[in-house]
Amino acid sequence: MKGWLRQDGRKGIRNVIVVAYLVECAHHVARLIVDSSGQDNVHLIGFPGCYPNEYAHRVMRAVSTHPNVGGAVLLSLGCEGFHREGLAEDIRASGRPVETLVIQESGGTRSTVARGLEAVARLQEELAGQPRAAIALDELVIGTICGGSDGTSGITANPAVGHCFDRMVAEGAACIFEETGELIGCEDVMAQRAATPALAAELKASVEKAARYYEVLGYGSFAPGNADGGLTTQEEKSMGAYCKSGDSRISGLLKPGDQPPGGGLYLLDVVPDGEPLFGFPNISDNAEIVELIACGAHITLFTTGRGSVVGSAISPVIKICANPETYRKLPEDMDINAGKILEGESTPARVGEEIYQLVRAVADGAPTVSEALGHREFILTYKQFEPIGPACLPVSVRG
Template sequence: MDLNNKTWKAYLRKNGTKGIRNKLLVIYTVECASFVAKEIASKIGNNDTEVIGFSGCTDNAYAIRLLIALIRHPNVGGVLAVGLGCEYVQPEWLAEIAEKEGKASAWFFIQEAGGTRKGIEKGLALAADIIKELQKVPLAPMDYSELVIGAECGGSDYTSGLAGNVVVGHFYDWLTDTGGTAVFEEIVEAVGLKEFLCGRAAHAKARKELSYTYDKALAYCKSVNQYSVSPGNFAGGLSTIEEKSMGALIKSGTKPIQGVLKVGEVPVKPGLWLLDSTPDPYWMSFGITNPNDNEGLMDLISCGCHITFLVTGRGNVVGSAVAPVLKITGNSETYRHLVEDMDFDAGRVLEGECTQQELTYELAELTALIAGGQLTKGESLGHKEYFIPYKYQEKKVSYAEPVWSCCK
């Protein structure tokens, strides 16, 4: 099957990037502005208008970097920033960043607009102007070499490491061979596999980054006295974090790892990349990061992923703002039971219905359809979840600094 010449239409941004969606992103800059922002998005009432925001009133560099990365995301065509009027994150800053990226933008304070009802009316008027500009965005051909795909797993069972994550790994190998870009995360699910992970480094710099990131993740798990394994994983047939880790890392495939990305960093060249989303030393506290699947998805999307894969053996129904979530399960029973939510049944390979190569090509074809505008099941159902917590992570770190000395 020849997929190398397959193309689809994408939205060409003024900065030269291409998006597979043309979103109006309504951003609230503090929890006090969330109701008005959500009402604006709800009253606009189309699938390409989404709302995200940061609830905190005080400064958090991680959250601000993530918001900026989402503004710059190629799937976003316009931004409306909604603030209350006394928070740290200023909506005007965000609108100016969007404008510098060549995207239609506007902003306002609810306090200055006159309250809830007048704020909603003002927001709707500003949004209408942005939507008119979105309709003018030109289309351009796009192919696999221009795609950035992210992957994580949630609700894993024994089939995740046998089929669900496996097909993603095979697809990642194929995508990077085609010139595309793949990002995987969940370094806390690589426990016991440091030698294997570092052995795939593309060069010495990448090896140093991988080694540091692994040690930091292990230190984080020890500092919060919790590893990334749950009762649901045990009920699904997994026995230890090491067993879960072997299945989780398979989704990265077999190709060399080009390096480690921090949240909000975009890959500088095609290939396979690891996303580090764990807090940095001195800030390793479970309550600080409060991880969940949607936090992981937003972290991946902040790195420019056009589409994210969510591999789930036991089942998950979430979607995401900004980028479509394609849900894959290695458990055919889960697929049949949750057929309205699951996009891809990788469990067929375990039942002998297809080969691994056939399954990989099917996933590649479905990815192209989604990139070309077909809605995922989550999108069709209206799932637009997001989660942006307080977290402390430096944009750049010295990978020569021992992690353990920082965590005492």
């Protein structure tokens, strides 16, 4: 597999320029720059809020200095609360070229778009000179989420991802699973896999936090449709999501923006700390994908039963369809048909191997289905987090 070596020593599998709006008021101008560039590797990202938010700043910094990203153009209206100089400074310090355009000082929409296109052209020239480098599996960070789950997700696509994760963790990759709200009921089983007793306590606490948070928001996580699809209990539904994590020892717990310190299996805690303040922990699947990317994910494995068409900016998404009927309905949007397990034509282990081989191909440059279709979704909203405690990344297990 061949990737790109960044000046900070990290290696990416794509060579992306991000065009980032720092407030919704700059969104249209940023989008015009991306669309007018006509270039596949120019991706639109951004944060809509005018009020500053530490979490949003941290995620924007993490994704703008992601190994798949080679340079950035920042679009500011001029008066928003986002600390644009701080972000630009961090991107520059990572060795990546960055240009900031302030619309209020650039002559307006047309003029800023023209300047933005010039900035993109300059960055493309720099990126063309980025050194290529061999990238090994143990240098990859792979995330997984499920979206549009149904009764088949936990018996086909999710266990298949679990098999793939086991193999990748054994070979030294960093693998990240998440959705603590859908791990309710699995906390004891999960805690037994923790590398240390102190980490076990942190894992349990993260799920208990999610249970409290969802309870305050009044969000039920077991719908009648789950029972129609063969799921009987909350813990069964949670296990369906949980089995994406495979059987490996759990090396640590991350929060959005934390980077795994080495290979191993990590839980990403996406539920905010403190009293519920800004609404639901994750308002859509892409919010979770962005958080995985903020933790360095080069590729996201997305399992779906009901069907989803999304991809992502910055890091490719591999879609694994759990339900054979859904696969027949949306064949043009799926990378892998795990539903054939239900029809006796494959097994979770064999589909896991298929996913593993596809991860290698995608890491080597092969486009995923959503990538080829131009899906570049990105969403980031307000949240609040406390930093992780020392027990979350036990020093003894760092790779």
